Amino acid sequence: MGFIKLVEEYRGGILENVHYGAVTVVDEKGKILYKAGNPEHVTYLRSAAKPFQALPVMKRRIDEVYGLTGKEAALFTASHRGEAFHIEALESMFHKMGLKEENLHCCAxxxxxxxxxxxxxxxxEPKRxxxxxxxxxHAxxxxxxxHMGWNEQTYYEPGHPVQQEIMEIMAYMAEVHVTSIPQGIDGCGLPIFALPLHKIAYSYLKLACPDLIGDTDIRNAAAVTAKLMNDYPDMIADTKFVCSALLRDDNLTAKGGAKGVYGIGLRKERIGISLKVSDGxxxxxxxxxASILERIGYRxxxxxxxxxxxTPNEIINDGGTPVGERRAVFQWEL
Structure with a gap:
């Protein structure tokens, strides 16, 4: 898989844990600028796919069709963590769109x-x-x-028009053939797809810099989607999670997914970053x-x-006592 040491964790001066993985940085032509580990490693995007899964939705401006607020529309890309303001916005969205909670394919x-x-x-309260x-x-x-007159009950099936369009757009963004993309089923029950790390990085760069997207409809959808994520960062995760922390920076488009995958696009620098932590x-x-940003000279x-x-690099125990440290130990191979 081409994984290398990314982070070491020490307790009392003794190495206690090691996290392996890979990091890739690409430019606007998709050229690999820096790598640590194998940029060809193929991994599922999991929830890092959400901004791309939202592109068919925003291409039709479903937010405007149903009169949604920006906060509500941002949830199309979110891994919200269920804070009260998330649920309030979701319930408002469901009311405006005329949706029933029981029709969601994800579990309670x-x-x-x-x-x-x-x-x-x-x-x-019960699970919901x-x-x-x-x-x-899902909403x-x-x-x-x-809106399109497609079957609302089977929206999660791989052969459904909405899932087919998601795959086509993802292939277009990554500049690969759709038949070359491995598919599986995500934790929420929707189809999910896998790409090499350098293609994930390149796709995130395009999301951050939509002028790199040739198709007008997809370019406009990407611009609106990325702006919503930056305008309403706390809707994307919550007030204490890395995705929301990064999206407070208007220069970044960023989203993580389960099992340690992450994608970031930088607008001014016009580079894309992806990473995978092998233990998830x-x-x-x-x-x-933070170490990646420091090493590329982010200002x-x-x-x-x-x-x-x-997540401080100083490791604190349950009683608040400093007991160790974590260190980013990877080196660029290019």
Missing amino acids: TYPLNEDAKAERHRAH KIFHNCSGK GLIGLSK SEQVWPCII NQSTIDRLYAL
Whole structure:
């Protein structure tokens, strides 16, 4: 797989844990500028696919069709973590779009945010499909199907027109043939696809810099989608998660997915970044991403500081005592 050491974690001066993976940085022509590990490693995008899965929705301006607010429309790209303001926006969206929660294909669950989850438990509320972190994405696809006259009940099937269009757009963005893209089923029940890391990085660069997209409709949809993510960063994850922290920087388009995959596009620098942590850890994302930004000379120090504030490199135990440290140890191979 071509993984290398990305992060080492020490406790009391002893190496306790190692996170392996790969990082790729590309320019606007798709050329690999920097790599650490194998840029050809193929991985599922998981929730890092959400901005691309939203492009068919935004191509038809489904937000305008149903009179949605920006906060509501941003949820089409989100892995929301079920805070109260997420659920309020989702319920408003469902009302405006005339959708029924029971028609979501994702399962009923509790919020990912621990405080939000505790609030629902204290209120003795049952699990709900709308609490699922992917419910906004599903709502967008159902809303598009409704608008286009497609079957709303089967929107999650690989052969459905909305899923076929998602695959075509993803292939177009990555500049690969659609038949070359491996497919599986994501945690929420929708089709998901895999790409080499350098193609994920290139796709995120195009999302950040839509002038690189030749097709007018897709270019406009990408511009609107990326702007919504930056305008409403807390809707994309929550107030204490890496995706929202990065999206507070208007120069970045960013989204992570399950099992350690992440994509970032930088507008001014016109580069794309992707990474995969082989053990699927999300806890080390801030350490890795902050280190990448430092190594490429990124000038917005406040973005880097926000990442380190989320997950400090100093490891603190449950009682608040410093007990160790984590270090980004990868080196560029180009």
